[in-house]
Amino acid sequence: MADNDNRAKGTIGLILGGIIAVAAAAFILTGGELGGVKEVTSDSDLAPVAPGKK
Numbered sequence: 001m002a003d004n005d006n007r008a009k010g011t012i013g014l015i016l017g018g019i020i021a022v023a024a025a026a027f028i029l030t031g032g033e034l035g036g037v038k039e040v041t042s043d044s045d046l047a048p049v050a051p052g053k054k
Helices: 011-029
Strands: none
Touching: none
């Protein structure tokens, strides 16, 4: 029997693509922190660094 579905194809893909695009834009605009703010106030906030070889 013929497919009598008159809906546009790819609607789900369009909706999911839009959601992903909005999430990616929010991630980029927040600096990759997803709403959190990363502040460095002292040296103790930084990652440890191994001493170099002499």
